[in-house]
Amino acid sequence: MSDQANRLTRRAVLGAFSIVPAHVLGKSAPSNLVQVAQIGCGRIARSMEFPGLLRNSATARIVAVCDLDTVRLADAKSMIEKNYAGKFGTSYTQVKTYGDYREMLQDSSIDAVAISTPDHWHAQPAIEAALAGKDVFLQKPASLTIAEGRLMADTIVKTGRIFQQGSQQRSDPAFRLACELILNGRIGKVLEVFVGLPTDPAGGNPSPMPVPSNLNYDAWIGATPVAPYCEDRVHPQSPDIKKRYERPGWLRLEQFGAGMITGWGAHHIDTAHLAMGLEHSGPVEIVADASFPKEGLWDVHGSYHVRMKYPNGATMFISDKFENGVRFIGESGWIWVTRGRYTSGQGRSQTISSSDERWLKEGIKDGEVRLHVSPNNDHHLDWIESIKSRKSPVAPAEDGHRSCSACLLAHAAMKTGRTLKWDVKAERFIGDEKANKLLSRPERTPYGAARVLAR
Numbered sequence: 001m002s003d004q005a006n007r008l009t010r011r012a013v014l015g016a017f018s019i020v021p022a023h024v025l026g027k028s029a030p031s032n033l034v035q036v037a038q039i040g041c042g043r044i045a046r047s048m049e050f051p052g053l054l055r056n057s058a059t060a061r062i063v064a065v066c067d068l069d070t071v072r073l074a075d076a077k078s079m080i081e082k083n084y085a086g087k088f089g090t091s092y093t094q095v096k097t098y099g100d101y102r103e104m105l106q107d108s109s110i111d112a113v114a115i116s117t118p119d120h121w122h123a124q125p126a127i128e129a130a131l132a133g134k135d136v137f138l139q140k141p142a143s144l145t146i147a148e149g150r151l152m153a154d155t156i157v158k159t160g161r162i163f164q165q166g167s168q169q170r171s172d173p174a175f176r177l178a179c180e181l182i183l184n185g186r187i188g189k190v191l192e193v194f195v196g197l198p199t200d201p202a203g204g205n206p207s208p209m210p211v212p213s214n215l216n217y218d219a220w221i222g223a224t225p226v227a228p229y230c231e232d233r234v235h236p237q238s239p240d241i242k243k244r245y246e247r248p249g250w251l252r253l254e255q256f257g258a259g260m261i262t263g264w265g266a267h268h269i270d271t272a273h274l275a276m277g278l279e280h281s282g283p284v285e286i287v288a289d290a291s292f293p294k295e296g297l298w299d300v301h302g303s304y305h306v307r308m309k310y311p312n313g314a315t316m317f318i319s320d321k322f323e324n325g326v327r328f329i330g331e332s333g334w335i336w337v338t339r340g341r342y343t344s345g346q347g348r349s350q351t352i353s354s355s356d357e358r359w360l361k362e363g364i365k366d367g368e369v370r371l372h373v374s375p376n377n378d379h380h381l382d383w384i385e386s387i388k389s390r391k392s393p394v395a396p397a398e399d400g401h402r403s404c405s406a407c408l409l410a411h412a413a414m415k416t417g418r419t420l421k422w423d424v425k426a427e428r429f430i431g432d433e434k435a436n437k438l439l440s441r442p443e444r445t446p447y448g449a450a451r452v453l454a455r
Contacts, residue, residue: 032059033059033060033061034059034060034061034111034112034384034387034388035060035061035063035109035110035111035112036053036060036061036062036063036110036111036112036113036114037062037063037064037065037066037098037101037104037107037110037112037113037114037134038050038053038062038064038065038066038076038113038114038116039066039067039101039104039113039114039115039116039117039125039129040066040067040115040116040117040118040121040139041065041066041067041069041072041073041075041076041116042067042069042072042116042117042235042245042248043235043245043246043247043248044116044139045076045114045116046075046076046079046245047245048116048139048166048168049114049116049137049139049380050062050076050079050080052378052379052380052381053114053380054080054083054084055378055380056378056380056381056384057084057087059381059384059385059388060112060384061084062080062095063095063096063109063110064095064096064097064098064104064107064110065077065080065095065096065097065098066097066098066099066100066101066104067099068099068215068216068217068219068220069212069214069215069216069220069235070099070214070215071214071237071244072244073097073099074097075241075244076095077094077095077097080095081094081095099216100219101113101125101128101129102128105128105129105132105134106132110134111134111135111387112134112135112136112137112162112383112387113125113129113134113135113136113137114136114137115129115136115137115138115139116139116166117139118220118248118250118251118256118257119141119143119144119256119257119258119262120144120222120223120224120255120256120257121222122138122139122141122142122143122144122152123142123143123144123148123149123151123152123449124148124222124223124447124448124449124452126138126152126155126156126163127151127152127155127449127452127453128452129161130155130156130159130161130163131155131159131452133159133161134161135161135162135163135383135387136156136161136162136163136164137163137164137166137380137383138163138164138165138166138400139166140165140166140167140262140266140267140270140400140403140404141257141258141262141263141265141266141400141403141404141407141408142165142266142397142400142401142403142404143401143404143449144256144257144441145408145438145439145440145441146404146405146408146409146427146439146440147439147440147450148440148448148449148450149401149404149405149408150401150427151449151450151453152397152401152449153397153398153400153401155453156396156397157397157398162383162386162387162390162392162393163393163396163397163400164379164380164382164383164386164393164394164395164396165270165395165396165397165399165400165403166379166395167266167267167270167395167399167400167403168267168379169267169268169270169271169339170270170271170274170371170372170374170379170394170395171374171377171378171379171382171394172339172377173377174337174351174352175271175337175352176371176373177352177360177363177364178271178275178326178328178335178336178337178352179271179274179275179371180364180368180369180370180371181335181354181359181360181364182275182276182328182330182335183275183277183369183371184364184365184368184369185332186330186332186333186335186354186356186359187328187329187330187331187332187333187334187335187354187355188330188331188332188333189313189330189331190275190276190312190314190328190329190330191313191314191315191329191330191331192314192315192316192317192328192329193272193276193314193315193316193317193326193327193328193329194316194317194319194322194326194327194329195265195268195269195272195316195317195318195319195322195325195326196268196318196319196320196321196322196323196324196325196326196327197260197261197264197265197268197318197319197320197322197324198260198264198320198324199259199260199301199302199303199304199320200251200252200259200260200263200298200300200302201252201298202252202293202295202296202298202302203293203296203297203298204232204233204249204252204253204296204297204298205230205231205232205296205297206228206230206232206233206296206297207230208228208229208230209228209229209230209231210229211229212237214237215234215237217229217234219447220234221444222444222447222448223441223443223444223447223448223449223451224255224256224441224444225255225444226444227255230297231249232249232297232298233249233250233253233297234248234249234250235248235249235250236248249297249298251263251300252297252298252299252300253297253298253299253300254299254300257300258300258301258407258408258411259300259301259411260300260301260320261301261304261306261318261407261410261411261414262404262407262408262411264324265318265406265407265410266400266403266404266407268325268326269316269318269403269406269407270395270399270400270403271326271337272316272326272328273399273402273403273406274371274399275326275328276310276312276314277312278310278311278312279398279399279402279403280398280399280402281310281311281402281424282310282402282405282406282409282422282424283308283309283310283316283406283409283422284309284310284311284421284422284424285308285309285419285420285421285422286306286307286308286309286409286410286412286413286419286420286422287306287307287308287413287418287419287420288304288305288306288307288410288413288414289304289305289414289417290302290303290304290305290414291303291304301411301414303320303321304318304319304320304414305317305318305319305321306318306319306410306413306414308406308409308410311424318410323338324338324339325337325338325339326338333354333355333356333359334354334355335352335353335354335355335359336352336353336354337351337352338351338352339351371394372392372393372394374394379394379395382394405427408438409422412429412435412438415438416432416434416435416438420432420435427439
């Protein structure tokens with residue numbers, strides 16, 4: 001794993017904390033807290049970042065929230081303040097709200113930001129936060145394109161910021177054990193990896209609609225091309241708060257992402273990279289076929305099958321026909337790992353299983369390779385503790401970029417329909433300039449990660 005963050009120097013001061021009086025919090029006094037601002041207050045923030053940070057209120061505090069939808073902004077403010085009021089009483093100062101994260105980044109008392117925006121708004125705010133001296137938690141995938149992912153990862157290194165990718169499987173004991181067993185040779189040389197991912201449905205109503213007064217739609221589109229507003233292009237505007245945070249339509253549009261190949265693929269491919277010791281590498285040959293919708297608004301891939309060859313000789317197969325999870329096949333056996341339990345035509349699967357159950361019972365022996373263990377197996381706490389120690393977290397930027405890149409390479413193969421050769425070091429397709437045009441996208445003024453760094 002990368003140790004680039006281990007070489008970073010500890011900050012002399014974590015910031016000026018003035019949110020809760022010290023006599024109220026005791027050991028959780030302001031001087032001991034990491035002040036965190038949240039960028040993007042949608043479905044993922046409410047289900048992942050808010051719970052992850054709120055349960056760690058003894059070490060970190062959400063002090064500001066930002067969203068381009070004022071309804072979501074108000075919901076986030078209310079949710080956080082009610083939680084803290086229940087813990088600390090009325091002495092808790094209100095959470096600040098922002099419609100523009102760039103204004104929020106100017107607040108010198110904020111130490112770190114958590115970014116839970118749509119995929120096309122991942123790399124740019126991460127870069128700007130790092131340049132503003134903030135540590136970063138970024139939801140996966142790392143970027144919309146490989147080019148902006150490289151800019152983001154390089155900026156994190158240059159600025160010395162602590163960065164955690166939202167690849168929470170790295171903090172999960174079952175996934176960690178699977179990777180450690182494989183790294184320690186239980187299944188011998190890895191021959192094949194089978195990654196099962198879901199798909200998204202086609203459909204969506206493309207009929208133009210008036211832009212809601214609560215949404216800054218031009219900024220929401222960001223660096224991508226202008227397109228008529230419709231609710232199915234963005235996120236639900238329901239008066240019912242539960243329906244308001246249902247799965248949004250933007251996830252099913254190539255304008256803003258690549259579909260499930262990055263949505264779920266960023267998790268499972270990351271696990272495969274970690275298990276094979278290829279966190280800073282990637283596939284060298286990619287071929288894929290996929291179906292794409294012919295009607296409706298949503299245009300991300302449907303059913304698909306991907307084959308990727310890696311420098312270590314292993315072949316990775318990715319398909320919606322496989323059960324959701326990762327299966328490693330080696331010369332001496334196999335290991336399977338997934339989240340929870342999934343039922344499919346192949347039967348019921350355990351979270352982790354293997355061809356030799358003794359491997360699971362015996363675990364990792366003294367003197368063998370062990371991976372980073374997140375405190376309490378908590379991905380957000382791991383980030384918070386890394387901010388304090390200035391040591392590398394479990395999912396640093398380069399690892400996140402490489403996992404996302406593999407997903408986007410699979411997507412490129414889906415789009416081109418031909419076998420692609422990839423130069424892992426140069427991060428370019430070999431002898432295929434048409435495919436290389438897929439590594440980046442034009443950026444609409446005044447937005448874009450490349451534009452930020454060109455200022």
